[in-house]
Amino acid sequence: xxxxxxxSRDESAGAPEAHSNGHASAMQLEVLAYFAVLNIAxxxxxxxxIAAIPINYFLKDILHLSPVRLAVFLxxxxxxxxxGFVFGFIRDRWRSPRWGDRQYLLVxxxxxxxxxxxxxxxxxDYFKLLSLVFIVVILCFLRGDANGSTATV
Numbered sequence: 001x002x003x004x005x006x007x008s009r010d011e012s013a014g015a016p017e018a019h020s021n022g023h024a025s026a027m028q029l030e031v032l033a034y035f036a037v038l039n040i041a042x043x044x045x046x047x048x049x050i051a052a053i054p055i056n057y058f059l060k061d062i063l064h065l066s067p068v069r070l071a072v073f074l075x076x077x078x079x080x081x082x083x084g085f086v087f088g089f090i091r092d093r094w095r096s097p098r099w100g101d102r103q104y105l106l107v108x109x110x111x112x113x114x115x116x117x118x119x120x121x122x123x124x125d126y127f128k129l130l131s132l133v134f135i136v137v138i139l140c141f142l143r144g145d146a147n148g149s150t151a152t153v
Contacts, residue, residue, distance in 0.1 A: 047077065047133045047140070055133060063126055073130060080137045087141040112139040 059065045
């Protein structure tokens with residue numbers, strides 16, 4: 001009786017090669033570092049991520065918003081989250097053949113940084129903060145292909 005041995009092609013069909021001693025290859029470490037930095041940058045830049053802490057502080061302690069008005073603020077700026085599929089559709093339909101998804105990462109990131117700079121250097125009232133944070137949430141979803149790239153890899 002002959003037992004069929006699986007070929008090496010079957011075992012590592014989609015996986016990058018690793019060293020035989022169990023350590024990750026240099027390419028795997030580079031990919032891991034790239035996506036770690038990308039996820040940290042996305043988390044730090046999103047107004048629904050860590051930037052929500054100073055925004056909430058400003059709304060509660062400086063503008064003295066009631067809990068109801070704070071909830072309304074968060075509900076309004078979270079509207080793009082409910083329409084996230086629209087941004088994916090836009091990215092899929094209007095993609096540069098040369099730049100691909102990088103165009104949205106670059107343009108969305110630069111535009112969000114510009115809005116944050118404008119927010120940091122101007123006087124802030126409730127409606128200005130609401131509109132600028134809403135714009136940044138939209139820009140974060142436009143550059144949201146970072147999450148898609150992570151899932152693909």
